Amino acid sequence: MKFEVVTALYDINRENIGDGRSINQYLSWFKKTLKLNCPMTIFVEDKFLDFVVKERVSNETNIIVEDLSKCPFFKWSDYSKKTINSSLYKEKMSDTSRVECVNHLYNIIQYSKFGWIKRAKEFNKFNSDYYFWMDAGLSRFFYDVNLDNPWPNKEKVLKDKILLQGQKNIHSYLPSKTIDEYIWDNNSVIAGGLFGTPKELVDFLFDKVNFYFESTMVKNKCINNEQFMFAILFKEFPEIFDVKLFDENRPLPLFKNLSY
Numbered sequence: 001m002k003f004e005v006v007t008a009l010y011d012i013n014r015e016n017i018g019d020g021r022s023i024n025q026y027l028s029w030f031k032k033t034l035k036l037n038c039p040m041t042i043f044v045e046d047k048f049l050d051f052v053v054k055e056r057v058s059n060e061t062n063i064i065v066e067d068l069s070k071c072p073f074f075k076w077s078d079y080s081k082k083t084i085n086s087s088l089y090k091e092k093m094s095d096t097s098r099v100e101c102v103n104h105l106y107n108i109i110q111y112s113k114f115g116w117i118k119r120a121k122e123f124n125k126f127n128s129d130y131y132f133w134m135d136a137g138l139s140r141f142f143y144d145v146n147l148d149n150p151w152p153n154k155e156k157v158l159k160d161k162i163l164l165q166g167q168k169n170i171h172s173y174l175p176s177k178t179i180d181e182y183i184w185d186n187n188s189v190i191a192g193g194l195f196g197t198p199k200e201l202v203d204f205l206f207d208k209v210n211f212y213f214e215s216t217m218v219k220n221k222c223i224n225n226e227q228f229m230f231a232i233l234f235k236e237f238p239e240i241f242d243v244k245l246f247d248e249n250r251p252l253p254l255f256k257n258l259s260y
Helices: 023-033 046-055 074-084 087-092 104-123 170-176 199-218 226-236
Strands: 003-009 040-044 061-065 130-134 162-167 190-198 241-246
Touching: 003 023, 003 104, 023 046, 040 046, 040 104, 046 061, 061 104, 074 104, 104 130, 104 190, 104 199, 104 226, 130 199, 162 170, 162 226, 170 226, 190 199, 190 226, 199 226, 226 241
Parallel strands: 003 040, 003 130, 040 061, 162 241
Antiparallel strands: 130 190, 162 190
């Protein structure tokens, strides 16, 4: 089974409109992420091209330079901006201080993940069987993994399942919520920074994300990040997911768990 990691980095001024994380902090994390020993497709804006070329030394690399306006979910930019500034949203969303509730472009990046994976599959640069999304800054959760080794360990991936990482309370928490209730929640029981999907489910995942975004969030004049969309999909289609549960004392261990 051939694996491919898809990632992206865009500057949305998160430091000043969001949670204070600077682009320089992300570049320091991205530098380590780019050291992965696996094929990678990387979407970046032009100002990061030289950085990626310098730091990504592997030949198994596909770099796509595009403006933010070309991101797969950018068509929802105006909707995202209007929604997070609405009085209804501010009243109903449980915690409006989160980055997705103050920076409308953050939501565009998060939902574009599904489109970027779909495009990587269409490029078929590496003849991959399985695609992983990995946030540019995920290296802060690499822990002590030896990056000289190939990643992931193919023996730890179910080839026909979408692989996620979730909180231990997922099976008790989700059934207690209707979808229309959950979209106003801020309890991310599933993480979105790292997930995997077999190529056969890439289009299914992309189509369902778009369908449920319109039929749940747009319908209710809401927007919430992609982690909540994964929870909705897991609630609706549990049979296609392999969810690894994580302990909050050591958050997001999936990368390490999939390593040699």
